[in-house]
Amino acid sequence: MQTIVVFSGAGLSAESGIPTFRDAGGLWENHRFEEVASPEGWRRDPELVLRFYGLRHEAIAQAEPNDAHRAIADLEQRYRVINWTQNIDNLLERAGCTDVRHMHGSVFRQKCEHHREAASGKGWCDYLGECPRPVQPGDLCPECGGQLRPDVVWFGESVQFEFSEVHAMCRELEQNDGVFICVGTSGMVQPAASLISLFAGVRRKYLINPDAVPVGDYELLAESASTGLRRLARVL
Ligand SMILES: [Zn+2]
Missing domain, CATH: 3.40.50.1220 (TPP-binding domain)
Structure with a gap:
């Protein structure tokens, strides 16, 4: 074959x-796409980032x-x-x-904020899991207790x-x-x-x-x- x-x-x-954010001029609720899809954005306001990805998760789940x-x-x-x-x-x-x-990456996978690629500087954790529903603030890593985040590349x-x-x-x-x-x-x-x-x-x-x-x-x-x-x- x-x-x-x-x-x-x-x-x-x-x-x-x-939705692609280029179509919307790269903006989401007046935030630049880069602000909600970067390690800096995560450090500044993780709840905002989770809300952004939560909406994307739901939009994708409803799409065919x-x-x-x-x-x-x-x-x-x-x-x-x-x-x-x-x-x-x-x-x-x-x-x-x-x-x-x-x-x-995928919004249907999640990883720890201390994942080796998260550039957190705080630790080293290899946890990676499926993510059938959007990650919420307070969803914690089963291995180290860090906040979970979507496994997407920022x-x-x-x-x-x-x-x-x-x-x-x-x-x-x-x-x-x-x-x-x-x-x-x-x-x-x-x-x-x-x-x-x-x-x-x-x-x-x-x-x-x-x-x-x-x-x-x-x-x-x-x-x-x-x-x-x-x-x-x-x-x-
Ligand atoms: Zn962890």
Whole structure:
């Protein structure tokens, strides 16, 4: 079975009505997105940050996977499909995708504020758990008693992927003539741009985004995620 790697961004979930803060000018209740999605914001006002992510958690829980998510899940009937997503929602999983790796974390996971990547300087804790309901103030880490937070990557924190892992995937696609699909992200911003360049040696590469500009020898489908993925699935 050949392998398809799908790298996705906000455009994949846009048709499910998941709000993107770029659309709102990067603001939420007059707070800049960076203020509620950074270690500094957390230190200043953790309750505000939890309220922000609580609303996102609820909005995602009420949203439904769209045709784009389902088109990717359907590919699993014919391919081994690996999803690398920048999205913190669980719509790919709910559409039926079995291998989803969240580069920017997920609001459906929680970790301790003293987690090694929280840059708290206060401690070192490896607790990580599922998060079926939004994290509340007073929800404490079972290992060290610290306040829990969503396991999402904030501004100034490291994305959750290893380049070595991505390199291994590239080799696999090159060797079995697999497919790389980049959908719902412009591909011009980091880390997407670096990731895309790593797949240069893969023969079959596609970029699906209504606003995308051509990148290298990628075949460009300048349309929405659902339209582009359905069309591509017919020719793969
Ligand atoms: Zn802890």
